Amino acid sequence: MGTSSSLFNQALLHINNTDIQRTLKSLTTSLLQSLNDSSNDVSVYEPNPFLGFNEASNRNAQAKALILVDGGEDLQNIPFHPLLQANRKVDIIFAIDSSADTPTRWPNGTSMVATYQRNSNSSKIANGTAFPSIPDQNTFINLGLNGGPVFFGCDPSNKTGKSTAPLIVYIPNNPYTYMSNISTLVLEINDTERNELVLNGYNVATMGNSTEWGICIGCAIISRSLHRTHTSVPSACVDCFNQYCWNGTVNATTPKIYEPRQKIQ
Incomplete structure (x- = not known):
């Protein structure tokens, strides 16, 4: 299930941190604040589809309306939580991160770190769900894990x-x-930019249409099955895991500004 609302409150935060003309800032802030205060910035499901459901653990069981906001507002831009429920027995998740975490608007693993920290505290809403260990954001940049x-x-x-995570x-x-x-906050792009973005997304997903990457995707998909059945890992998969698995190394020193270069000219 998916839901959509708006981006007014995040726009308001952006405006308040942007150096624009005072009059324009005042007018824009006033407009966004009124929209935000009128609750147009949330998705409201009324009646609550989970009213009276699982009262022992559902903190919204008695609410007449279910009110939702963007999960990215607590830094979880990647919607892991529904897939981590133990009953689902999920083996693999493909986590596409298009976050603008760095000053140069590239991802640095913040969403991964946020979900890991949330799942590290079993007393909170994570409710003991399992998630792989994740390093800090500086390590993502210093070791090229966001590259x-x-x-x-x-x-x-x-x-x-x-x-099992x-x-x-x-x-x-x-x-x-x-x-x-x-x-x-760029709400309009032309057709040329759109096409370039789609093509770049294809290359991100396929590593430039790499055959080797396709093999390693297959290895990743069967990884948990191999572990459950105590099956020997095929040699091709050993090479893939050596190349793509995070080995637990951490480098938390403050990195330079992250400015990646275009990989394919």
Whole structure:
């Protein structure tokens, strides 16, 4: 299930942190504030479809309306949580990260870190769901983990929670053929930019149409099955896991401004 609302409150925060003319800032802030205060910035499901459901653990069981906001507002731009429920027995998640985390609007793993931290505290809403161990954002940049695909959770025991965590195939936005770090607040682009963004997205997902990457995707998909059945890992998969699995190394020193270059000219 998906839902959509608006971006007014995030726009308001952006305006308040942007150096624009005082009069324009005042007018824009006033407009956005009125929209935000009138609750037009949320998705309201009324009646609440979960009214009276599972009262022991559902904190919204008695609410007449279910009110939702964007999950990215607590930094979880990648919607992991529904897929982490133990009953679903999910083996693998492809995590596409197009976040604008850095000052240059590229991802630095913040969404991954946020979900890991949420799942590390079983007393909160995560409710003991399992998630692979994730390093800090500085490590993502310093070790190039935001510069291409990475597998997290190759060692099934290195995780939060009691259940088995899925393998995460983390695929961050990168400039393969186009500088695709456009701002969230850019609400209109022309056809040429649109086509370049779509082509770049294709190259991000396929690593420039790489055959080897296709093989490694297959290895990632069967990884948990191999572990459950105690099956020997095929040699091709050993090479893939050596290349793409995060090995637990951490480098939390403050990195330079992240400015990636276009990978394919």
